[in-house]
Amino acid sequence: MAEITLAQVSKRFGPVTAVAELSLAIADGEFIVLLGPTGAGKTTALRLVAGLETPDAGRVFIGGVDVTGLPPAARDVTFVFQQYSLYPHLSVFDNLAFPLRSPTRRTPEDEVRRAVHEVARLLRIEDKLGSRATQLSGGQMQRVAIGRALVRRPSVYLMDEPLSSLDAKLRSELRIELKRIQQDLGATMLYVTHDQTEAMTLASRIGVINQGRLVQIGTPRSIYEDPADIYVATRLGSPGINLLPRALFPALEAPSATATIGVRTEHLAIAKANTGAVTGKVNWIERLGDQNHLHIDVNRQQIVSLVDPDEGLDVGDEVAVTLRKPLFFAADGQRVR
Numbered sequence: 001m002a003e004i005t006l007a008q009v010s011k012r013f014g015p016v017t018a019v020a021e022l023s024l025a026i027a028d029g030e031f032i033v034l035l036g037p038t039g040a041g042k043t044t045a046l047r048l049v050a051g052l053e054t055p056d057a058g059r060v061f062i063g064g065v066d067v068t069g070l071p072p073a074a075r076d077v078t079f080v081f082q083q084y085s086l087y088p089h090l091s092v093f094d095n096l097a098f099p100l101r102s103p104t105r106r107t108p109e110d111e112v113r114r115a116v117h118e119v120a121r122l123l124r125i126e127d128k129l130g131s132r133a134t135q136l137s138g139g140q141m142q143r144v145a146i147g148r149a150l151v152r153r154p155s156v157y158l159m160d161e162p163l164s165s166l167d168a169k170l171r172s173e174l175r176i177e178l179k180r181i182q183q184d185l186g187a188t189m190l191y192v193t194h195d196q197t198e199a200m201t202l203a204s205r206i207g208v209i210n211q212g213r214l215v216q217i218g219t220p221r222s223i224y225e226d227p228a229d230i231y232v233a234t235r236l237g238s239p240g241i242n243l244l245p246r247a248l249f250p251a252l253e254a255p256s257a258t259a260t261i262g263v264r265t266e267h268l269a270i271a272k273a274n275t276g277a278v279t280g281k282v283n284w285i286e287r288l289g290d291q292n293h294l295h296i297d298v299n300r301q302q303i304v305s306l307v308d309p310d311e312g313l314d315v316g317d318e319v320a321v322t323l324r325k326p327l328f329f330a331a332d333g334q335r336v337r
């Protein structure tokens with residue numbers, strides 16, 4: 001395994017700056033997730049590490065070696081793409097064995113068998129080893145694609161939304177397996193996604209990307225609780241953080257530069273009695289089973305809060321709204337406290 005360092009890496013495609021002065025140090029065994037919306041530059045960042053793109057500026061280091069000028073094959077990385085790319089005419093076993101049997105590796109056949117069975121066991125596809133790739137379901141195919149990346153034991157694993165083509169149930173199952181495997185192997189992983197649940201559950205640290213720039217990097221908890229700006233605050237949380245005009249809470253003590261108050265759904269205390277400084281009216285309740293999302297109208301601003309179903313609140317009820325752990329943002333979106 002190895003650490004990865006990106007030093008001031010930039011990449012343009014014509015007029016588009018896909019990656020801008022990206023600096024990132026990934027420790028050995030760390031699981032870094034780059035999170036950002038479509039077009040943010042995530043895939044390009046990954047391709048720069050893989051050697052599939054050459055940076056216009058900056059350097060890439062893997063395991064302390066400057067690999068900026070090296071081709072992908074010389075970098076000891078494997079790459080899993082969004083769409084599984086298996087050899088359809090080969091069995092699952094042969095698909096998994098393929099990277100080990102390359103002419104440059106010439107792995108002994110008993111070693112190939114051992115490695116393939118080991119990976120198949122990790123991914124729970126041992127009973128499929130004799131099947132053709134085309135006989136598998138989408139989820140099984142993607143497991144094989146991940147298995148093919150794992151079998152080689154490279155220094156670094158690069159994954160580009162590997163679960164995005166799967167249905168929700170498989171996605172959550174494979175998410176758990178991927179994390180377990182990464183921990184078992186102590187693998188260094190760079191993973192890109194626009195899915196906040198994947199980022200929260202998989203990452204040792206999340207790097208939030210906006211228009212090719214790394215806006216913030218930190219543990220999932222710190223990114224969630226301590227976002228640097230409104231952009232980062234809105235990347236995590238479902239339903240999203242409430243962003244409310246400062247004027248809606250005139251009695252709340254806030255830094256003078258505050259233009260917007262951010263408050264997460266679980267940080268709103270809602271009381272039935274009409275006693276709080278700010279009152280609103282419940283206009284919609286989403287019942288999720290264990291919890292309810294309450295949609296509240298406060299001076300024509302919609303606020304969403306998370307409440308216990310036993311709270312006994314109903315549509316039309318007048319409620320008092322109190323904020324816990326509010327976040328304060330300036331007019332340019334930067335966090336002021």
Ligand SMILES: Nc1ncnc2c1ncn2[C@@H]1O[C@H](COP(=O)(O)OP(=O)(O)OP(=O)(O)O)[C@@H](O)[C@H]1O
Nearest residue numbers: 013016018036037038039040041042043044045194
């Ligand atoms: N080969 C290319 N030629 C021209 N423009 C490109 C190329 N690759 C990427 N881009 C542009 O660079 C920007 C970043 O693209 P990139 O694929 O890295 O984003 P992304 O965050 O991975 O998005 P997605 O989640 O949709 O894959 C986009 O504006 C994209 O159109």
